[in-house]
Amino acid sequence: MNEHEVDLDEQRTGARLGTLLREAGPGVDEVETVALVRAGTARGRRLRRRRQGAAALAAAAVVGVVGAVGLTGALGTGAEPVQAPATQGREAAPELPPEPEEAPPARWRPVEATELAGAVESALGGQVRTVATEDVGWPIADLTWNGFAMRVYVRAAVTEGDGAARCAVEGSGPCRPVDEGAVDALTWTGPAEEGGVTGRSVTVFDDRGWDVGILVFNAADSKAGPLLADQPPLTVRELTRAILTGDGWFEAQRRG
Amino acid sequence: MTTTRQTRAQRREEEFEQLALAVTPRLLRSARLLCGDAHGAEDLVQETLAKLYVRQRSTLLPRLENPAAYAQTVLTRTFLSARRRRSSTELPLGELPDRLEPWGVAAPAAPEDRLALQAALAELAPGDRAVLVLRYLEELSVEETADRVGCTAGAVRTRCSRALGRLRVVVERSLVETEEQR
Numbered sequence: 001m002n003e004h005e006v007d008l009d010e011q012r013t014g015a016r017l018g019t020l021l022r023e024a025g026p027g028v029d030e031v032e033t034v035a036l037v038r039a040g041t042a043r044g045r046r047l048r049r050r051r052q053g054a055a056a057l058a059a060a061a062v063v064g065v066v067g068a069v070g071l072t073g074a075l076g077t078g079a080e081p082v083q084a085p086a087t088q089g090r091e092a093a094p095e096l097p098p099e100p101e102e103a104p105p106a107r108w109r110p111v112e113a114t115e116l117a118g119a120v121e122s123a124l125g126g127q128v129r130t131v132a133t134e135d136v137g138w139p140i141a142d143l144t145w146n147g148f149a150m151r152v153y154v155r156a157a158v159t160e161g162d163g164a165a166r167c168a169v170e171g172s173g174p175c176r177p178v179d180e181g182a183v184d185a186l187t188w189t190g191p192a193e194e195g196g197v198t199g200r201s202v203t204v205f206d207d208r209g210w211d212v213g214i215l216v217f218n219a220a221d222s223k224a225g226p227l228l229a230d231q232p233p234l235t236v237r238e239l240t241r242a243i244l245t246g247d248g249w250f251e252a253q254r255r256g
Numbered sequence: 257m258t259t260t261r262q263t264r265a266q267r268r269e270e271e272f273e274q275l276a277l278a279v280t281p282r283l284l285r286s287a288r289l290l291c292g293d294a295h296g297a298e299d300l301v302q303e304t305l306a307k308l309y310v311r312q313r314s315t316l317l318p319r320l321e322n323p324a325a326y327a328q329t330v331l332t333r334t335f336l337s338a339r340r341r342r343s344s345t346e347l348p349l350g351e352l353p354d355r356l357e358p359w360g361v362a363a364p365a366a367p368e369d370r371l372a373l374q375a376a377l378a379e380l381a382p383g384d385r386a387v388l389v390l391r392y393l394e395e396l397s398v399e400e401t402a403d404r405v406g407c408t409a410g411a412v413r414t415r416c417s418r419a420l421g422r423l424r425v426v427v428e429r430s431l432v433e434t435e436e437q438r
Binding site (some may be wrong): 005010013014015016017018020021022023028032033035036037040041043044045047048113161165168169174175186188190191201215241250 | 272273276277280281284285289298299300301302303304306308309310311313318319321330333334337338347370373388391392393395402403404406416417420423424426427428430
């Protein structure tokens with residue numbers, strides 16, 4: 001058979017296979033559908049609670065670490081060496097327990113939310129202005145980049161697995177493998193009543209256990225016009241490169 | 257303020273329920289072909305719906321443009337990653353398990369074709385099975401299939417060609433029977 005005949009043969013086999021596949025199983029009745037939806041929703045609620053719990057735990061850990069560092073700093077600045085008061089007559093623990101293996105290494109802690117603007121400027125250049133910052137267990141910054149709305153975050157992984165596995169579960173679009181991780185990219189246009197703003201997001205799920213994301217919009221506000229351009233000002237490739245080559249997302253990178 | 261938030265949360269729950277009711281029959285049909293057994297298929301659909309729920313309720317990420325396509329992608333990738341995890345501990349079965357039997361409810365294809373197809377599908381690599389289901393059951397293009405599976409269009413073509421070759425005997429016997437019935 002020549003190439004054309006092979007193609008035709010595959011089309012014919014494929015068409016019949018489609019019919020066979022459609023006929024291969026019983027139909028799905030309404031009772032079965034409702035039961036599956038209920039069970040799936042319940043499982044989704046549990047999963048969501050677990051993730052929120054993990055985020056809260058991460059936030060508490062950050063607060064704890066910051067508190068401990070603050071206390072150590074305050075105590076250490078006096079002229080005389082000062083000891084922390086003993087609690088209930090017990091000696092203070094001699095040292096912190098080692099971090100569990102699955103936790104991202106401490107040296108890869110993300111920078112503060114207020115420092116993300118600097119990270120973006122270092123990675124992408126341009127005029128960067130901070131609009132708002134938030135720490136929800138990980139840093140998030142709402143910025144403008146050359147006047148276009150932008151959101152940046154560095155989040156500890158909330159699902160299990162290496163970058164590719166997490167991207168497959170959490171990503172919105174196709175995942176592309178990169179060195180030590182995977183990239184998810186998505187471009188979408190919001191509803192007209194919110195200005196019809198087009199957004200583009202790129203998230204790098206790295207094998208160390210962090211998700212670094214940048215969302216950029218074609219307006220100064222992500223949820224309101226006027227539109228400043230037809231498309232967001234940065235391509236998926238530029239955003240991906242900025243995340244992968246940027247050196248300001250983690251404390252370890254800043255220290256060099 | 258709290259009431260507004262509750263109303264919004266309730267609305268999103270209702271939106272999710274409508275979406276889930278709409279996509280579930282299709283997800284289940286694909287899942288049955290991918291998994292080869294009813295319990296595995298139901299578990300896969302539940303897991304997919306759970307991930308869809310979390311994604312739909314996320315306030316950090318943008319709204320999904322095409323939630324049905326997203327759900328199908330999650331289903332395929334969840335199936336593939338579960339198979340990758342299990343591949344080191346699974347043993348190939350010499351014979352088809354009995355659990356394939358409950359599928360045979362009033363399906364128009366000849367029973368022997370149906371069973372032969374299920375047996376042939378079960379022998380394919382999970383990735384090949386996923387590609388066939390997306391291409392010929394969901395009728396997606398090569399490029400769309402590549403996006404859903406997370407591989408290149410070339411890899412989809414190769415997998416399709418290889419898998420069709422392995423199913424050819426079953427499919428062609430069914431074709432002959434169909435033509436004889438005319």
